[in-house]
Amino acid sequence: MKHVLQLRLKKLWPLLFVAIFSISAISVDRLKSHVTWLSDPLREGRRAGSSGANSSAEYIAGRLKEAGYSIQMQDLVGNRRNVIGRFGDAAKYIVIGAHYDGQGTGFLSASDNAAGVAVLLELARELKDEKLPVSVVAVAFDDEEQGLNGSRYYVDHSPFPLENAVAALVMDTLGRSFMDNSAWTLFVLGTEYSKELAGVVQKRSRTEMLVAGTDLIGPRSDFAPFAVKKVPYLFFSNATHKDYHGSGDTPDRLEYTRLAQDAAVISQIAKDIARLTTKPQFLQDPIYPPTEADALERQFAVIEKERKDVGEAYRLMFADLRSRIRTDKSREAPQIAATALLAFATPRLSSYMLSFILGPFYESQGKREIAIAVYDEAIKWSEGDSKVELEKKVRGLRSGPNGLALLKPFSDSTMPQRSLTAHINDPE
Numbered sequence: 480m481k482h483v484l485q486l487r488l489k490k491l492w493p494l495l496f497v498a499i500f501s502i503s504a505i506s507v508d509r510l511k512s513h514v515t516w517l518s519d520p521l522r523e524g525r526r527a528g529s530s531g532a533n534s535s536a537e538y539i540a541g542r543l544k545e546a547g548y549s550i551q552m553q554d555l556v557g558n559r560r561n562v563i564g565r566f567g568d569a570a571k572y573i574v575i576g577a578h579y580d581g582q583g584t585g586f587l588s589a590s591d592n593a594a595g596v597a598v599l600l601e602l603a604r605e606l607k608d609e610k611l612p613v614s615v616v617a618v619a620f621d622d623e624e625q626g627l628n629g630s631r632y633y634v635d636h637s638p639f640p641l642e643n644a645v646a647a648l649v650m651d652t653l654g655r656s657f658m659d660n661s662a663w664t665l666f667v668l669g670t671e672y673s674k675e676l677a678g679v680v681q682k683r684s685r686t687e688m689l690v691a692g693t694d695l696i697g698p699r700s701d702f703a704p705f706a707v708k709k710v711p712y713l714f715f716s717n718a719t720h721k722d723y724h725g726s727g728d729t730p731d732r733l734e735y736t737r738l739a740q741d742a743a744v745i746s747q748i749a750k751d752i753a754r755l756t757t758k759p760q761f762l763q764d765p766i767y768p769p770t771e772a773d774a775l776e777r778q779f780a781v782i783e784k785e786r787k788d789v790g791e792a793y794r795l796m797f798a799d800l801r802s803r804i805r806t807d808k809s810r811e812a813p814q815i816a817a818t819a820l821l822a823f824a825t826p827r828l829s830s831y832m833l834s835f836i837l838g839p840f841y842e843s844q845g846k847r848e849i850a851i852a853v854y855d856e857a858i859k860w861s862e863g864d865s866k867v868e869l870e871k872k873v874r875g876l877r878s879g880p881n882g883l884a885l886l887k888p889f890s891d892s893t894m895p896q897r898s899l900t901a902h903i904n905d906p907e
């Protein structure tokens with residue numbers, strides 16, 4: 480009897496697995512069709528205020544309505560709008576959000592962020608069938624790329640009291656591999672501000688997750704306005720790649736199976752949060768994830784293994800940062816490590832990070848050899864005055880008697896009057 484039962488179970492197991500996974504699986508085909516529609520050249524790169532962005536808003540509203548959500552269009556200035564859908568009568572609710580605007584004509588903005596919107600739409604469909612004890616508020620934000628304008632407006636004019644928001648889950652830049660490596664990475668940021676959300680993420684942790692402090696990337700997406708209002712949040716992203724904010728961010732380059740897997744993980748986390756018995760509290764003093772250094776270390780290991788072409792500047796920085804993230808217990812070490820990884824991920828956009836963050840950091844540490852290599856790397860991605868300035872800088876560093884007198888970072892007057900965030904969010 481026992482023997483037979485075991486045999487039967489053995490036979491049944493694969494079926495059971497299929498059943499479990501198909502219940503929570505998010506459809507690859509549906510994700511793909513949303514991304515394809517939103518990143519069609521007819522949408523004009525969904526530049527905020529354009530007719531392509533308008534029709535995208537209509538598309539999103541249509542899909543949410545089909546899923547049973549009640550829809551509000553929230554108008555911003557300049558022919559821009561957030562699309563807000565709500566499902567459920569419970570006063571408490573969970574927010575799921577993604578921006579739908581893009582880089583404009585000539586860009587398809589598929590990973591950033593047609594993919595995030597596709598996940599939003601499929602999450603909305605899935606969550607409504609879960610009989611959750613909270614309502615679901617799905618928001619497609621407009622005008623993220625030019626300064627988080629949609630999400631900032633949303634938190635200031637939320638149609639539902641923000642204090643009833645259990646948490647906000649924001650998705651941006653999905654479906655492509657971080658730094659174009661073969662190893663997949665799903666960034667999960669924001670756990671440092673809520674013990675309850677950190678608990679959920681830990682329970683659902685997977686090897687491809689990189690759970691890190693938000694300060695590693697700064698206020699770079701629509702989670703930031705929620706943080707300002709002290710709404711506990713999580714941010715999900717596969718982060719940047721060589722085509723980030725470039726014309727190569729096309730729908731055919733997305734990995735839809737991976738996207739669906741990440742969507743299933745996010746969905747599970749959303750359900751767990753919705754079913755928490757205590758409302759997540761926003762921590763005044765962040766508690767950074769203890770696994771962060773290991774996760775960064777893994778990124779360096781992947782690069783070492785996969786990228787034989789890594790240039791001198793990165794080779795030196797990665798070697799230095801590997802030990803620095805272990806020994807330096809301040810937040811500066813992981814921040815610098817993340818900046819180096821992001822610069823490496825998108826060389827085209829790396830000159831600002833190299834010239835104004837990484838180079839000066841290594842000068843301040845008295846590591847002249849690394850600083851020179853970093854400025855040399857920046858020169859490759861610079862032109863005009865900034866290139867001339869960098870060449871002068873390198874000559875100075877090379878010719879200094881012991882370098883010390885010349886180890887001065889760029890002065891304030893040479894700093895462009897815009898933040899890293901603004902720079903990264905600018906179209907080219």
Ligand SMILES: [Zn+2]
Pocket residue numbers: 578591592623651652700
């Ligand atoms: Zn984005």
